[in-house]
Amino acid sequence: QELPSDDWRCANCSCKFCQEHLNHDAPDNAEVDSLHSCSQCEEKYHPACSPETEDLSSVSNQAGNHFCQQSCRLLFEELQNLLAVKKDLEPEFACRIIQCSHEDAPETVLDLDGRVECNSKIAVALSLMDECFLPIVDQRTGINLIRNVVYNCGSNFLRLDFRGFYIFILERGDEIVSAASVRIHGTKLAEMPFIGTRHMYRRQGMCRRLLDGIEMILSSLKVEKLIIPAINELVDTWTSKFGFSPLETSDKQEVKSINMLVFPGTGLLQKPLLNKQASPQEHPGSEGDADAETQGSEVMDQLNSSKEDAGSCKD
Ligand SMILES: [Zn+2]
Ligand SMILES: [Zn+2]
Ligand SMILES: [Zn+2]
Structure with a gap:
């Protein structure tokens, strides 16, 4: 296995605190x-270099995870505690965070039954995503991107390393209606490359319900903003109906230093999340919601395809 020589990798292999670059020629025993x-x-x-270096033992946990600072350790633990926990949104609907637990992964808080149930929901989430999006295959490796994101698969290639992705699902009773892939990069930001809804549930405001749940959970975790890739045709829908806005120049710099999933032909949009503690039922303007749904769907109908490329909201 050769290391990729591309320069893009290097922006991501320097210390976040001292900015010192990894010495690629140094022996591994250093x-x-x-x-x-x-x-x-x-x-x-x-x-x-960690600012909390004096209690380094508490920065790494027993399960073999390593954290750059306390805030990351706390965020990780809170997320683990939220795993598979049902969050009621409104009558009939609930939101849940799931993640595939791999054989080789450190122990999670879930017991065996919990992990089996989580993994079976992950399989359903993948079939939902397959229903919504055209396959995205990495040219050099043949890897199916959407599958590896849904299964949070790791890779030595940074651009294909999808560890840390969680799936947020919207459930109606026992049924998974919508799903979104979310990766949280510390408390600074979370990325959401895919969000989609089952065919039979489209145009019923499901995307909005799931997004409300995601925003509520992320803001309770003190995550500052949510970033999505959007195709040109949907930028207007995301900005006018869902409260997203294009990235400022300073945000673009920040995002550059983070390993995010980006697609050609899409631009990044962001939405601030703090002070979003209100329960989703209190979301203003239900008529506006229905309108957003229609408009979003109409835009996608014009794309003249039953499946969409990444960057679209399949709702
Ligand atoms: Zn490098
Ligand atoms: Zn350092
Ligand atoms: Zn960290």
């Missing part, structure tokens, strides 16, 4: 200087 990868924000860091 443990002191070696960069660790944070299990929550995925950023690289020298353990000695």
